[in-house]
Amino acid sequence: MPTTLENTRVKLSPLTLDNYHHLIEIGKEPKLVKYSPSKVDTPKDLKAYVEMALDWQNNNTAIPFIAFDKTANVYAGTSRYMNINWRNKVLEIGATWIGRSFQGTGLNTNMKFLMLQHAFDTMNFEKVEFRVDERNIASRKAVEKVGGTYEGLLRRNVVLMDGFRRNTCCYGILKEEWQGLKTSIFAEFV
Numbered sequence: 001m002p003t004t005l006e007n008t009r010v011k012l013s014p015l016t017l018d019n020y021h022h023l024i025e026i027g028k029e030p031k032l033v034k035y036s037p038s039k040v041d042t043p044k045d046l047k048a049y050v051e052m053a054l055d056w057q058n059n060n061t062a063i064p065f066i067a068f069d070k071t072a073n074v075y076a077g078t079s080r081y082m083n084i085n086w087r088n089k090v091l092e093i094g095a096t097w098i099g100r101s102f103q104g105t106g107l108n109t110n111m112k113f114l115m116l117q118h119a120f121d122t123m124n125f126e127k128v129e130f131r132v133d134e135r136n137i138a139s140r141k142a143v144e145k146v147g148g149t150y151e152g153l154l155r156r157n158v159v160l161m162d163g164f165r166r167n168t169c170c171y172g173i174l175k176e177e178w179q180g181l182k183t184s185i186f187a188e189f190v
Contacts, residue, residue: 002063005114007189009071010107012114015064015078020050022066022075026099033097035133035166037158040097053080053095060084065115067098069107076102079111081119089126091119096139103138112146113189120178130171133158143171147181 002014013019026032027040039045056062064080077098084091093115098108119125130143134153144150148171156165173181182190 002057003118005065005118007110007114009069009110010076010114011068011070012065012079012111013068015050015053015066015080017047017050017054019066019075020046023078026075026077026097029100032100035136035139035160036095036097037160038095039161056082060086064095065111067107067111069102069105071105072102076107079115081115083129089124090129091123091125091127092129092131093119094131108142109146110189112142113186116146116173116178116181116186117189120175126175128173132169132171134167134169140169140171145185147173147177147185149173149177 004014005012021043023040024043024046027046033040038049040049050064053062053064057064061084062080062082063084064078066078067076068074069076077096079093079096081091082094093112096108096111116128119128130148131154132139132143134140151170151172154168154170157168158166160166
């Protein structure tokens with residue numbers, strides 16, 4: 001099921017044990033995954049993170065990607081389809097982290113466009129969800145910027161590495177909303 005998604009700005013290739021090393025330096029950036037339950041700041045932790053993603057992929061519940069910024073000509077981060085529910089045609093885009101120098105450059109919007117387009121137009125899914133720590137205002141704004149509708153709050157449902165129990169904001173995009181988003185928010189990509 002691994003696939004490659006690409007436009008003029010970014011190439012999303014399957015994340016593997018052969019290419020994850022490109023993310024080691026990015027993973028070391030302080031507070032990169034502050035709001036995540038994942039630990040990626042050492043090569044050992046990053047490898048375990050990738051192995052878990054690949055296990056989920058083997059169980060058909062995730063499709064992880066490594067992001068290559070074609071403008072900067074360097075690997076920039078990662079994202080994945082996760083919690084894939086094939087029967088109900090619902091999946092989540094998550095586990096997204098890109099290096100600080102790529103944030104605010106439009107790279108993430110390009111990544112999300114490719115992933116949304118593939119989920120709706122190729123995989124024929126009915127809904128794409130996003131889940132974000134309620135304190136992570138930057139990520140919440142990024143999801144809203146790509147058309148995510150706030151659907152509610154899951155209270156204290158995820159334990160972070162420091163033991164903090166976060167509240168998670170749930171967002172979603174429905175297939176019938178996708179065509180409108182393509183002609184408005186993503187018009188430059190179509």
